[in-house]
Amino acid sequence: MKKADTSLRPIRYYGNGIPYMEESNIKGTLIVIEGPDASGRSTHIGMITAKLEAEGHAVLNTGLRRSELVSEGIMEAKKEHMLGRRTMSLFYAADFADQLENKILPALRAGYIVLADRYIFTLMARDAVRGMSRRWSHHLFGFSVVPDLVFYLDVDPEELVHRVFQKNTFLDYYESGADLGLSDDMYESFIIYQRMIAKEFRRMQSHYALVLINGNRSIPEVNADLQKRIDNFLVTIQH
């Protein structure tokens, strides 16, 4: 059985961290896959999870909006479009914090490989294109653990829109940036918004060590690319 966890190491945070946390060491690995809806995130996470588990690793999947505490509230508020932008971003931050403290950190302590279906970068990109200060977002997420690997599935908006239509017959309100009033034409709004988000990810790339993955390729091709990078990483931490 392979081991991903070599030894205890101190948690790295983006900012001041979680000062009241008593146990400050972890054994596991945190891998994040970012990317827009229909970029193939969940498919890849499923395939990677299966392979890692087959190799004998303990794997935990997490994602945004899955916390017991606030997810329902977020869904309701989104439906009714009644909360302001700042309020929504704090809501999401609370949801994320709940998952980080109650799911991700315990799993990392126990030596799991945590595969996160999106992380703080999606939240920060959404806020930035909505005019919120990047500095504020960065500080807001100062309690977040720095992942070992962050992949961003970069898909051209024109390609993405076709993938969305293979799944649904309509474009999601927020994923099209409809709240931004970019265009009355939903198709155009979607393309413009996804370009803005992608640009924001490129902007964050070096600062947060994001690994950009060309997501325009076929699923097997992209998956092989991701697997290779994850395997290489796991090898390096075993020594």
Add this chain to the structure above:
Amino acid sequence: MTEKYGPKGKLIIVEGVDGSGKSTQIRLLEKWLRYIGMPVFFTEWNSSEQVKEIISRGKRKNLLTPTTFSLLHATDFAARYERNIFPLLRAGYIVLADRYIYTAFARDVVRGCSPEWVRHVYGFAVKPDIAFYFKVPVEISFDRIAKNRPKLKYYEAGMDLNLSNDPFESYRIFQGRIVEQYEDMVEPEGFTIVDGTAGIEEQQKRVRQKVIEILPKNTRRNISAGVI
């Protein structure tokens, strides 16, 4: 984004521990301001319709960590800020807030959050024109609450801090620590101290004296001429 337009209205807030008498005073202030014809809006901590329910659910289940506790209260604050406080200030209202960002600075830090972090989270909020701090020795505010309450709630008593198994004892220690945080803020944040042990009328007099200073000139003139 919003900061380039300064608000026209005035923001007056009260801070202090439970039982310090601040809510009584701000309610009296509100009545007076309405009576003299000022446009007034009143808001209190943890009261946004959309967020309150989630916070209370989290509290009922004792699900909150210091970080989620802090972020949910910040969400509640932002909801009130974006929906009411800021637009009303822009429109020229006198906004009265029973507790403001300093409540979070005090409580969240006592719970173990980083002081710099909490201040960054609330970095979007405008500074109040007047921040009244109701100063009361912990024994007095504690007595006022303890005598009138058969039971204290889990988070209210600071039970999540493991200070004591007795809720009232935990509450007393918790409140003491909050007072320390407030005391440290008095100078840097420019609090106006009100002696919360003084009589209600006397406190109100002090509050109004300070508020008069920031009212429009003609209102001030009318007040001193006894017209209103």
